[in-house]
Amino acid sequence: MLDVHTHLHPPRLFAAIRRWFAERSSWQIEHPSEPVAVATDLRAAGVERFVFCSYAHKPGIARDLNAWLAETSRRLDGYGLPLATVHLDDPDAAGDLRAALADGCIGLKIHEDVQRLAVDDPRFDPIYAQLAEREGFVLAHIGPIPWDQDTQQGPRRVASVLARHPALRVVVAHMGVPDTAAYLELCGRLPNLFIDTTMAFASDDLRTTAQAPELEAASGSIVYGSDYPNIPYPYCAEREAIDAVGLSELARRRIFSENARRLSPYL
Numbered sequence: 001m002l003d004v005h006t007h008l009h010p011p012r013l014f015a016a017i018r019r020w021f022a023e024r025s026s027w028q029i030e031h032p033s034e035p036v037a038v039a040t041d042l043r044a045a046g047v048e049r050f051v052f053c054s055y056a057h058k059p060g061i062a063r064d065l066n067a068w069l070a071e072t073s074r075r076l077d078g079y080g081l082p083l084a085t086v087h088l089d090d091p092d093a094a095g096d097l098r099a100a101l102a103d104g105c106i107g108l109k110i111h112e113d114v115q116r117l118a119v120d121d122p123r124f125d126p127i128y129a130q131l132a133e134r135e136g137f138v139l140a141h142i143g144p145i146p147w148d149q150d151t152q153q154g155p156r157r158v159a160s161v162l163a164r165h166p167a168l169r170v171v172v173a174h175m176g177v178p179d180t181a182a183y184l185e186l187c188g189r190l191p192n193l194f195i196d197t198t199m200a201f202a203s204d205d206l207r208t209t210a211q212a213p214e215l216e217a218a219s220g221s222i223v224y225g226s227d228y229p230n231i232p233y234p235y236c237a238e239r240e241a242i243d244a245v246g247l248s249e250l251a252r253r254r255i256f257s258e259n260a261r262r263l264s265p266y267l
């Protein structure tokens, strides 16, 4: 099992994020945040390898964050692999990404809401070109979900990125809720577009309405992600909820490992 969506942050940032969740949501988050403890939990749950990320919510911090992410991956002996972060208001975001990829990051995390930007911002073009060339992938949280369900035509933005960068691999987080149907339709036409399962099966806040037949048909485009450790339920809840859908063994194998290997040669 490969988990393509987890979070590790430097201690001060993690504490701030936990405080933010405590103030803004009813989520009770009781999992560890220290990287070795998180990795230990994932190993115990049967995860072969995981991808982790943080995000620069303001200018001036991306370089240090990326250095911390790459160093943390080395501390974990490569068991967890990092996604870089950039902030478009920094003077050289493309240079920041280049440095992060050279240091061991395997792609880029974008969070439209937290970073207050759009995934199709043209300033991402040189960044996406680098990622496509290096077989890195973009993991994108589109729109203000779960706090607001209006993504302002999120699928249109994602489709325009892939129209400009057809070789780029893009993962839309959280099954693209609430636009899952639109993404499933796009996935049928765009082989480099994926959606991840993160919180869409175990959480009431982000639950997908997609049913077994659609999920089975799109199983070549769905990758497993958990959002661990920022989840208000046990790690196994997401996997159990996916298992409860009743997919074929082939679809399960694709979702839990094969598609992730197609997404990234580094996994």
Ligand SMILES: [Zn+2]
Pocket (backbone or CB within 6 Å): 005, 006, 007, 173, 198, 227
């Ligand atoms: Zn996440």
